[in-house]
Amino acid sequence: MNKENNIYTVLFACLMVVVVGSILAYLASALSGKIKENERFEKQQNILYAMGVNENEGEGSVNFVPTDVVEEEFSTYITEQLIIEGDQITKDDQAYMIDLKKELDKLKDGATPKLPVFIGNKDGQTYYIVPMYGKGLWDAIWGFMALDKNMVVQGVYFDHKAETPGLGANIKQRYFMDDFTGESILNGSNYTGIKVVKGNNDPVNEIKDDNEVDALAGATITGNGVSAMIAKTVNLYKDYFETLRNQG
């Protein structure tokens, strides 16, 4: 058969699309259950990580609770899951499965987003954990921030889809995330969030009352993205935080 003939070319293209399409479709449906479960475990791991339930050893490691026990640990440490929708606060133990990106998109249409809050309890201390979602240099960045009642950060977890390895991708390194612990999202009584700044003369982050942490070299835009993400989150949850503080 003549390979250069148009009919052959079109037939070849059609056949190729059908074959490749079916392979990928089969694979996606066969694996989707397993992939969804992995994603669910990951969310639970991340939330627990932010409140300090993790298996970190030594200085540099970021180790989550292993997947085979994460479900159990999650129900032990997370005592309550709330959804804030406008003025209404409801309990929902599936709140962690909310897709924050979709909820934030609702804001653009003027609708009220559903904002989850996770209340954790470890060694008698209560943690209020909020999810975050924002933009880095290349793609999405997200994370979780655990606060105490006085709006002091007790731990954060950041992650990213496609930041530059070695530069922006380092937002998920211990030395960056640990800097946030102890910083307050309050400046006086204003909800200012925490800024990632270059050259704040505080590379080891000893000053905890300046609402600033030291930036990563070579990752200015990712750092700005983190600042913006925290500011946006703090602004969204402001009313809820305010009621927490007034409870005394």
Add this chain to the structure above:
Amino acid sequence: MAILSKKDSKLILDPLADNNPITIQVLGICSALAITAELKASIVMALSVLFVLGLGNVVISLMRNIIPSKIRIIVQLVVVATLVIIVDQVLKAFAYELSKTLAVFVGLIITNCIIMGRFEAFALGNGVWRSFLDGIGNAAGYGVILIIVGFFRELLGSGTLLGFPVLGNPIEKTGLYAIGYENNGFMLLSPMALIVVGILIWVQRSRNPALIEEN
């Protein structure tokens, strides 16, 4: 090499030195800039390309007699993209952590010009075994440069290798830092990757003057 004939072993060894895809053919520069700020990422990228190029060359070579030449580039793209997506999905299901580390490389692999280049220049016209060797050889040549660049950028830029501090602690001023050494933050930026590649090209050409073009 006894297992491979002289011609076959040339397929593997040539791209490692005198016909290196990066330093001689200047292909795949974009990913060499993007991910070499640390050694680990360079190694992961080198292995991913090794896998995709080895397998992709085999698939294209198997199909070489039925691919219509008018749409061969599209067919090549479909083959790379499918391979990469299959690997990505399988890793997501069975090695979730690893898949997250690789997520950023997926796009870089699909658009890597070395892969398309080898499909077009070699696999379309050669047998399966030779195409496989050619794929492995070129991916290795690419990987070697990536790893060398990653090694210098991480060592001089962050003072670490694979994340381990090898030059001492810059904040507590131990090791080399005690005598006033500073990390060069400039090494972390992309232009330095080009400069390191440039130095490699210079070294390679002055060692082998046959590589220098006549003007």
